[in-house]
Amino acid sequence: GAGVSQTPSNKVTEKGKYVELRCDPISGHTALYWYRQSLGQGPEFLIYFQGTGAADDSGLPNDRFFAVRPEGSVSTLKIQRTERGDSAVYLCASSFLDSNEQFFGPGTRLTVL
Amino acid sequence: GQNIDQPTEMTATEGAIVQINCTYQTSGFNGLFWYQQHAGEAPTFLSYNVLDGLEEKGRFSSFLSRSKGYSYLLLKELQMKDSASYLCAVRDSNYQLIWGAGTKLIIKP
Numbered sequence: 001g002a003g004v005s006q007t008p009s010n011k012v013t014e015k016g017k018y019v020e021l022r023c024d025p026i027s028g029h030t031a032l033y034w035y036r037q038s039l040g041q042g043p044e045f046l047i048y049f050q051g052t053g054a055a056d057d058s059g060l061p062n063d064r065f066f067a068v069r070p071e072g073s074v075s076t077l078k079i080q081r082t083e084r085g086d087s088a089v090y091l092c093a094s095s096f097l098d099s100n101e102q103f104f105g106p107g108t109r110l111t112v113l
Numbered sequence: 114g115q116n117i118d119q120p121t122e123m124t125a126t127e128g129a130i131v132q133i134n135c136t137y138q139t140s141g142f143n144g145l146f147w148y149q150q151h152a153g154e155a156p157t158f159l160s161y162n163v164l165d166g167l168e169e170k171g172r173f174s175s176f177l178s179r180s181k182g183y184s185y186l187l188l189k190e191l192q193m194k195d196s197a198s199y200l201c202a203v204r205d206s207n208y209q210l211i212w213g214a215g216t217k218l219i220i221k222p
Contacts, residue, residue, distance in 0.1 A: 004155075042117070042200050042212030043156065056209060091155060100144060102210075104155035 002026075004105035006092050012111045013082055021077040021108045025094030032075050033095075033102060034067055036088040043091055049075060050097065082112045115139045117213035119201050124219045125191055133186045133199050133216045141206025147175050147186045148200040150215065156200055159186070188218075196220045 005024040013019050025032050030051050035043035045059040051072045060066070064082075069075040079086055089109050093102040116138045125131040137145070144163040148156035162168055162177035162184060174187040186199055198215040205211050 041214050042202070043210075044212070045209045048209065056207060058207070059209070100146070100161045101158045104157070106155050 004092055004094055004103050006090075006105040006108050008108060009106065010109045010111075012113065014113050015082060015084060017082050017112075019079050019082055019110065021079075021090050021110070023075045023077070023092030023094075023105060025073065025075070025092070026103055027073075028096070029094035029103070030072065030097045031095045031099075031102075032069060033093040034075070034077050035091040035093065037091055037107070038088045046077070079110075082110075084112045086110060087112045115203075115205065115211050117201055117203060117211055119199075119213045119216045121214070122217045122219065124221060125188075127191055127193060127220055127222050129191050130187065130189050131191060131218065133188075133201075133218065135184045135186070135201030135213060137182050137184070137201070137203045137211075137213075139203045139205045139211055142179060143204040143206070143208055145175075145177055145184050146202045146204070146210065147173075147184075148202065149197050150200055151197045159199075191220050193220050193222070 007022045032049040034046040037043045047067050048056040049069045064080045067077045089107040091107045092105045095102045119135045147159040149159050150156040160175040167176045172189045177184045198217050200215045201213040202210040
């Protein structure tokens with residue numbers, strides 16, 4: 001595709017459930033980033049992949065959050081035992097390895113009831 | 114701690130010029146970025162500064178002073194479509210982006 005795609009666009013779940021959020025980066029982009037953004041705030045860094053490996057996962061808030069990128073392309077962000085405080089827009093971005101410009105997907109709006 | 118400060122909201126008139134300021138305190142500095150974000154949409158890249166001075170790109174310019182921990186985004190000949198949030202972000206010593214909360218710019222006819 002032409003840009004970064006994310007699915008689903010919206011996800012409503014109940015407290016305590018497990019969710020998976022998918023990101024399909026721009027073809028050829030080796031760097032992939034996950035952020036989350038709450039209303040009225042800037043994005044908050046979660047994790048960064050170079051290829052298949054998580055080069056920096058220091059932004060993951062706790063061990064309920066995990067992300068994978070097994071083939072160096074599509075990435076999945078996994079959240080276990082969701083809490084109401086996890087409600088936010090989860091943004092994915094990708095870039096060429098040494099590029100200054102990150103291209104963002106449209107985001108997944110997660111609502112935990 | 115790391116801190117990016119920018120005004121919460123600004124209002125300007127169509128056709129005018131507006132300057133959005135950003136001050137930062139971060140652990141390390143590897144460049145400053147400005148992104149535009151329309152309501153309900155993803156951020157889109159506007160500019161990148163790593164050296165002091167002014168970078169001009171069409172109607173948008175961005176300035177950086179590393180010694181002052183200060184940047185501004187200058188928007189000229191404002192158009193209604195420029196109504197959006199403008200996010201300042203600094204790449205820190207870990208090469209990750211630390212983001213400000215954004216400045217909501219309202220353009221009035």
